[in-house]
Amino acid sequence: MARKTRDPAPARVPLSRQRALSTAIALADKEGLGSLSMRKLAQELGVEAMSLYHHVANKEDILDGMVDLVFAEIELPTDGTEWKTAMRQRAGSARAALTRHPWAISIMDSRSSPGPATLRHHDAVLGSCRKAGFSVQMAAHAFSLIDSYIYGFVLQEVNLPFDDSSDLEEVVDSMMLPFSADDYPHLVELTTEYILKPGYSYGNEFDYGLGLILDSLDAALNS
Amino acid sequence: MARKTRDPAPARVPLSRQRALSTAIALADKEGLGSLSMRKLAQELGVEAMSLYHHVANKEDILDGMVDLVFAEIELPTDGTEWKTAMRQRAGSARAALTRHPWAISIMDSRSSPGPATLRHHDAVLGSCRKAGFSVQMAAHAFSLIDSYIYGFVLQEVNLPFDDSSDLEEVVDSMMLPFSADDYPHLVELTTEYILKPGYSYGNEFDYGLGLILDSLDAALNS
DNA sequence: ACAGTAGGCTTACGCTGTAAGGATGTCAAC
DNA sequence: GTTGACATCCTTACAGCGTAAGCCTACTGT
Numbered sequence A, B: 001m002a003r004k005t006r007d008p009a010p011a012r013v014p015l016s017r018q019r020a021l022s023t024a025i026a027l028a029d030k031e032g033l034g035s036l037s038m039r040k041l042a043q044e045l046g047v048e049a050m051s052l053y054h055h056v057a058n059k060e061d062i063l064d065g066m067v068d069l070v071f072a073e074i075e076l077p078t079d080g081t082e083w084k085t086a087m088r089q090r091a092g093s094a095r096a097a098l099t100r101h102p103w104a105i106s107i108m109d110s111r112s113s114p115g116p117a118t119l120r121h122h123d124a125v126l127g128s129c130r131k132a133g134f135s136v137q138m139a140a141h142a143f144s145l146i147d148s149y150i151y152g153f154v155l156q157e158v159n160l161p162f163d164d165s166s167d168l169e170e171v172v173d174s175m176m177l178p179f180s181a182d183d184y185p186h187l188v189e190l191t192t193e194y195i196l197k198p199g200y201s202y203g204n205e206f207d208y209g210l211g212l213i214l215d216s217l218d219a220a221l222n223s
Numbered sequence C: 001a002c003a004g005t006a007g008g009c010t011t012a013c014g015c016t017g018t019a020a021g022g023a024t025g026t027c028a029a030c
Numbered sequence D: 001g002t003t004g005a006c007a008t009c010c011t012t013a014c015a016g017c018g019t020a021a022g023c024c025t026a027c028t029g030t
Helices: A017-031 A038-044 A049-054 A059-072 A083-100 A103-108 A116-132 A136-158 A168-176 A185-195 A202-221 B017-031 B038-044 B049-054 B059-072 B083-100 B103-108 B116-132 B136-158 B168-176 B185-195 B202-221
Strands: none
Touching: A017 A038, A017 A059, A038 A049, A059 A083, A059 A103, A059 A116, A083 A103, A083 A116, A083 A136, A083 A202, A103 A136, A116 A136, A116 B185, A136 A202, A136 B136, A136 B185, A136 B202, A168 A185, A185 B116, A185 B136, A202 B136, A202 B202, B017 B038, B017 B059, B038 B049, B059 B083, B059 B103, B059 B116, B083 B103, B083 B116, B083 B136, B083 B202, B103 B136, B116 B136, B136 B202, B168 B185
């Protein structure tokens, strides 16, 4: 019976807010936000549900923390680069983070207090605009416009009924089944003449819209 | 004991999918989506929870129906009007509908099968672009861009920590409390020099971004 | 050596969505 | 007119949810 040098093995990591949050993110990524419960999360951590409450206030707090960690994954616009390039990089990184964690966009609303990473992100984006020469008001316009586009695009992207791997034609057919084909002529046209063409991927639309927005803002800046 | 002519009063409306959906919407508008449960909804309809299942498949089905009813509230772009005007009208109507029912944007993702009103809406928007002279591909670009902006803007708008009625300064102060003031210099600048100025309302940003997008698309169309 | 406390566990409560099956009322066919 | 089918409602029950309350143990600072 060793007294001082006891059983060396267990090596239990002591559970912490950080560990809880990143495990929660992993779980939401793997099984969907719907099946993220305090009990499941605790189990994943080798612990009982109520133990979590020593490290987080409640489930809302966990969701807040998760969203903030997603924002922490977004590359901030780099100083010194041309502003459009920096912004394009940041936008791409934001879209990547939000599609990597598709649950994030769906809890972004209903979160009222942004975390430090979120604030830092917003601050950096604003700063990038200001340094490019935007007035405070124009920076506000640009920030609102660009980020609305990013979030809205991801919102549409993650809820598409098909993902890139599935057979598009099949999905389209099954979706149109309950409806007469010519109730929605323009949707049919779009589908047959554009979406079903080889090489189509909705994700590619992102760059067109973003480019158009950035160019317009740039024009407004230099006028 | 009247036999044939029985108790005349009850006049029970017989419960239907439509009645369930619109009551669900009213309830979500009033008390928030979080407190929309099958039991509450049933109670509001003067009925037991399980009775609902004779008219809807399950709760998911209810949420699908609710979203579709919100889309049904959106004014479609009118034929014959100049396309930018028609689109501006439609965008404003969409924003109004989505802010009238703030829960809608938060369940729009996670809904995989769009209802008839949603499809009709999309079809009409596409049709409006096509009639304005856009190619199929350009119409796809425009649709993606404009609607991403609308949804993203509303997403940000409904989750603002303040609403127009509350004291802005107070909210800003309390939000910044946990942080050192100069951690986020650009946010501070934006707040003091723009947001806290009298007359500010985030909602006003909508028109700037939308105008810029529509003008750019119009330029792309006429080139 | 001892007190305080941090971090785990157990139990319990009121809520959720919904599966299963029983009761009632209406209507069509014989 | 009776019967049987069907739609619509209700009751009961179950597993799972977030979390309040309180207990137990092991480490920490003095």
